Amino acid sequence: MSKTIPTRAKVRVSIVIALLGTIAAVLAVSGNGIRTAGPVLVAIQPLPEDGEMCPLISTSAESSLFASMLQERSSREAMPSDSARAEVTRRKPVRMIRDPYLAYSAVAVDVAHNEVVMADENLFSIVAYNRLENTPAAAKMSEPKRMIQGMNTELEFECSLYVDPENGDIYAVNNDTLGKLVVFSRQARGDAAPDRSLDTPMGTYGIAIDEKNQEMMLTVQNDAAVVSFRKGAKGQDSPLRTLQGPQTLLADPHGIALDPGAGLLFVSNWGSVNEHRKPASGPVLGSLGRGVGRSNWPIGMPHAVPGSGKFMPPSITVYARSSSGDTAPLRVIQGPKTQLNWPTALAFDPERGELYVANDPADSVLVFKADASGDVAPIRVLRGPKTQIKNPTSVNLDLKNDELWVANFGNHTATVYKRSANGDTPPLRVIRSAPIGAPTPMMGNPNVLAYDSKREELLVAN
Amino acid sequence: MADGNAQATRQIGGQKSMITRTIHDMAYNPIRDEIVIPQYFAQAVMTYRGGANGEESPIRLIHGPDTQLTNPQRVALDAVHKEVFVPLEDRVLVFPSEAEGNVAPIRVLKGPDTLLGADALTVDPVHDLLIVAGPRPKGKVEAGASGEASGQVLIFNRTDSGNVKPRSVIAGPKTKITRPWLMANYPPRELFILTVTSVERNSPTDFVGVWSEHDSGDVPPRWTIGGPNQLLRQVRGIALIPQRKEVVVSDKYVNAVMTYHFPEIF
Numbered sequence: 001m002s003k004t005i006p007t008r009a010k011v012r013v014s015i016v017i018a019l020l021g022t023i024a025a026v027l028a029v030s031g032n033g034i035r036t037a038g039p040v041l042v043a044i045q046p047l048p049e050d051g052e053m054c055p056l057i058s059t060s061a062e063s064s065l066f067a068s069m070l071q072e073r074s075s076r077e078a079m080p081s082d083s084a085r086a087e088v089t090r091r092k093p094v095r096m097i098r099d100p101y102l103a104y105s106a107v108a109v110d111v112a113h114n115e116v117v118m119a120d121e122n123l124f125s126i127v128a129y130n131r132l133e134n135t136p137a138a139a140k141m142s143e144p145k146r147m148i149q150g151m152n153t154e155l156e157f158e159c160s161l162y163v164d165p166e167n168g169d170i171y172a173v174n175n176d177t178l179g180k181l182v183v184f185s186r187q188a189r190g191d192a193a194p195d196r197s198l199d200t201p202m203g204t205y206g207i208a209i210d211e212k213n214q215e216m217m218l219t220v221q222n223d224a225a226v227v228s229f230r231k232g233a234k235g236q237d238s239p240l241r242t243l244q245g246p247q248t249l250l251a252d253p254h255g256i257a258l259d260p261g262a263g264l265l266f267v268s269n270w271g272s273v274n275e276h277r278k279p280a281s282g283p284v285l286g287s288l289g290r291g292v293g294r295s296n297w298p299i300g301m302p303h304a305v306p307g308s309g310k311f312m313p314p315s316i317t318v319y320a321r322s323s324s325g326d327t328a329p330l331r332v333i334q335g336p337k338t339q340l341n342w343p344t345a346l347a348f349d350p351e352r353g354e355l356y357v358a359n360d361p362a363d364s365v366l367v368f369k370a371d372a373s374g375d376v377a378p379i380r381v382l383r384g385p386k387t388q389i390k391n392p393t394s395v396n397l398d399l400k401n402d403e404l405w406v407a408n409f410g411n412h413t414a415t416v417y418k419r420s421a422n423g424d425t426p427p428l429r430v431i432r433s434a435p436i437g438a439p440t441p442m443m444g445n446p447n448v449l450a451y452d453s454k455r456e457e458l459l460v461a462n
Numbered sequence: 463m464a465d466g467n468a469q470a471t472r473q474i475g476g477q478k479s480m481i482t483r484t485i486h487d488m489a490y491n492p493i494r495d496e497i498v499i500p501q502y503f504a505q506a507v508m509t510y511r512g513g514a515n516g517e518e519s520p521i522r523l524i525h526g527p528d529t530q531l532t533n534p535q536r537v538a539l540d541a542v543h544k545e546v547f548v549p550l551e552d553r554v555l556v557f558p559s560e561a562e563g564n565v566a567p568i569r570v571l572k573g574p575d576t577l578l579g580a581d582a583l584t585v586d587p588v589h590d591l592l593i594v595a596g597p598r599p600k601g602k603v604e605a606g607a608s609g610e611a612s613g614q615v616l617i618f619n620r621t622d623s624g625n626v627k628p629r630s631v632i633a634g635p636k637t638k639i640t641r642p643w644l645m646a647n648y649p650p651r652e653l654f655i656l657t658v659t660s661v662e663r664n665s666p667t668d669f670v671g672v673w674s675e676h677d678s679g680d681v682p683p684r685w686t687i688g689g690p691n692q693l694l695r696q697v698r699g700i701a702l703i704p705q706r707k708e709v710v711v712s713d714k715y716v717n718a719v720m721t722y723h724f725p726e727i728f
């Protein structure tokens with residue numbers, strides 16, 4: 001069975017500098033001393049300081065590295081004492097890199113109750129504010145009206161949200177660490193258990209709900225799929241249908257939005273994919289062992305075809321609402337004119353016939369006509385220092401109040417604009433969870449570390 | 463040294479980086495000054511300049527059907543012998559560090575005698591060892607043993623290939639190895655370090671364990687950081703800073719990177 005490792009959401013490699021003084025990294029040190037006690041640097045040979053890769057690798061470089069590792073003693077020594085081991089076990093860290101503030105990953109407006117709801121991937125919470133909250137520049141932050149947080153909530157790396165326009169229920173999708181979609185009533189607060197939860201495929205990301213047909217659609221990164229459930233699905237319920245296969249052109253799908261009038265589904269794709277092929281015989285297994293005994297479950301990683309991996313340009317693929325199986329998109333928005341760059345979330349405006357795209361690393365929101373196809377430029381681009389948009393991971397539309405909301409994972413804010421905002425337009429309002437200018441480590445499941453001994457930096461993949 | 467609410471000094475990301483949201487391992491090559499990252503969805507191993515910043519493309523890719531790569535999650539480097547190791551559950555693939563494109567591995571460690579489970583690995587180029595952690599094969603867990611016996615560490619010769627037996631197996635209840643996650647090693651002391659997590663979220667038993675490369679059998683770790691009821695809750699990544707005698711650990715549930723002073727192992 002395939003073992004897939006949960007990650008969080010915001011994946012980028014962050015490098016945190018380590019100011020280490022003057023001692024060169026031991027891996028860049030040559031030495032031939034033999035010691036019977038603690039380590040010693042016999043000779044120091046710092047790496048070049050220019051920061052560029054050396055194109056020619058001398059044999060002596062490997063020899064020096066090898067020699068540096070020969071220093072000191074072997075560990076063929078007695079087990080340390082129990083007291084010494086206990087002291088180490090209880091040892092506290094000397095440093096901890098951690099963001100103490102909420103980092104908004106998703107936003108949804110509750111028009112009926114005049115509130116806005118945010119998911120926070122840093123402290124694992126859902127928070128609600130008054131819709132018109134506007135953090136004063138002099139304020140440290142805005143305090144939420146309600147916060148859902150704690151072990152009972154089953155919240156972790158919640159990457160997308162939906163608020164039921166009728167009753168204010170909050171739907172929150174966990175990406176891949178807990179494998180659940182959780183639903184809370186709008187009265188929930190504190191360490192409340194969700195009213196219901198649904199076990200979801202590994203790597204579920206985006207959510208769109210079709211109120212007319214009472215269905216919800218979810219994107220699945222790991223299986224390059226879209227799964228559709230009854231809106232009220234819970235527990236081990238099976239999908240109603242699954243869209244998956246090479247003809248779909250789904251490739252690391254993230255955002256999803258519905259055009260209810262035209263019955264169309266829009267999906268944003270980052271572009272990396274491999275093929276999962278249904279076995280000729282035997283059971284169809286889901287990724288990470290999920291989906292056992294459930295019908296319409298996406299074909300999982302155990303059925304990945306070796307060597308089928310592809311890098312494709314980012315795209316938005318468009319399907320009929322009820323598409324299933326290995327169905328080709330009706331059209332594709334893709335190409336350099338589109339400016340798509342890790343298109344992470346989508347929102348559809350049925351009144352204006354426009355599609356909004358959170359374009360994470362480009363610090364922009366792109367707007368396309370609903371019928372856009374091929375290599376087309378967006379009709380509007382919201383971007384620039386005045387916008388305060390930084391690593392947007394969610395967009396949401398408030399049609400009643402003619403507003404666009406953006407969750408900015410990169411600067412502790414959610415920002416609000418007129419729906420038609422374009423260019424470098426300042427927000428109408430800002431909700432901020434940290435002091436202005438507070439550093440943003442942007443850590444979300446720091447799964448991996450490496451140490452760059454040349455630059456004395458920690459590399460952290462999130 | 464970075465601490466608290468630190469800002470990253472640079473970031474590698476964006477479309478041209480070819481990175482996806484699913485990075486499960488990474489390695490730095492101090493000789494070539496390169497960063498190596500497995501690409502899970504596109505089934506590739508990507509190499510970047512050590513100083514890569516922003517939306518920067520990899521300088522090399524191992525990618526294509528001849529590579530035998532299937533959703534690689536982990537990677538390890540042997541900078542001395544210029545090789546890249548990729549564990550893929552039931553096998554370990556080895557490529558030259560300079561490999562590029564659709565190339566076949568130069569060695570494949572695979573077969574029933576290997577006892578793999580290959581989830582994470584590390585290479586000791588001085589003592590010519592390949593140390594592999596993963597789940598124990600079915601039928602190898604002692605009757606009545608708890609989840610603490612479900613993981614194992616296998617030690618091979620560095621250049622082993624094909625269906626070979628490991629030199630030694632570290633497994634059993636005393637090891638407390640449930641789910642091995644990521645590894646590092648420190649050749650001067652012939653030690654390896656393993657992050658061990660449980661299936662539980664917010665588990666007070668997660669820890670970082672240190673074993674000798676000479677250990678074999680049901681051997682407890684020589685040293686542990688964390689667990690039980692210490693700070694670690696879902697331990698993940700590991701990195702060593704020998705000149706500072708520090709071990710750096712990341713934790714998913716704490717959502718933080720923690721540095722421990724740990725002179726005992728250096």
